[in-house]
Amino acid sequence: MENNERGSISPISIPTTFSYSPLSSSSSPLSQFSPNLPSPDSQSSSPPPAAAASPQLVLSPCAACKILRRRCVDKCVLAPYFPPTEPSKFIIAHRVFGASNIIKSLQELPESQREDAVSSMVYEASSRIRDPVYGCAGAIFQLQKQVSDLQAQLAKAQAEVVTMQCQQANVLTLILEMSQSKEPIDTTCFLDDTCIVSPWEPLWT
Numbered sequence: 001m002e003n004n005e006r007g008s009i010s011p012i013s014i015p016t017t018f019s020y021s022p023l024s025s026s027s028s029p030l031s032q033f034s035p036n037l038p039s040p041d042s043q044s045s046s047p048p049p050a051a052a053a054s055p056q057l058v059l060s061p062c063a064a065c066k067i068l069r070r071r072c073v074d075k076c077v078l079a080p081y082f083p084p085t086e087p088s089k090f091i092i093a094h095r096v097f098g099a100s101n102i103i104k105s106l107q108e109l110p111e112s113q114r115e116d117a118v119s120s121m122v123y124e125a126s127s128r129i130r131d132p133v134y135g136c137a138g139a140i141f142q143l144q145k146q147v148s149d150l151q152a153q154l155a156k157a158q159a160e161v162v163t164m165q166c167q168q169a170n171v172l173t174l175i176l177e178m179s180q181s182k183e184p185i186d187t188t189c190f191l192d193d194t195c196i197v198s199p200w201e202p203l204w205t
Helices: 002-006 027-035 042-047 065-067 087-096 098-107 111-130 134-179
Strands: none
Touching: 002 042, 065 087, 065 098, 087 098, 087 111, 098 111
8 A cells, every 4th residue: 555655756856956947047957067158048138249230331432532532422423434453544534534524524414425425535535645736636536547557458449449340350351352362472573572672772773
């Protein structure tokens, strides 16, 4: 009887020295063996460190704002056309036109034409620096002169081609006529040295 009563005792009623509860950090066995480690509750409640935060994309200012020593805003008009890797491009244009005129010109144009306008301004400014008197007009004049010279050479070559074609057609016509007439061709004049007139011999007596 006593053995049956002892066997019917539930093991839950037996007190234990260690009881783990995820809600209490003091009764955790992990805290007893390693008291320096933070508990899971303390890790979840503590704010994340600054290094774990999402990295912010830091963009370097454009070449124009960097040279002008001003803050480059998000919608900077000059940023798409003067990247920080090409500072000389803005230096040349700024030296001749000025920053205010460049910005004003770009704002008056649609976005589809701004890139071509910047290329034209840079080319004109570099030409003006290279040739202060004529600027890009001198370069345009030289290019036009080269075009006219090439056109004259092309016309001369085309005239020579037409002349050679006419000569070839005349030769073919002559050969065709001689073949149709079936007359023997006298080639003695080309082979006999006596038929050749000396350049010093007078043509009259």
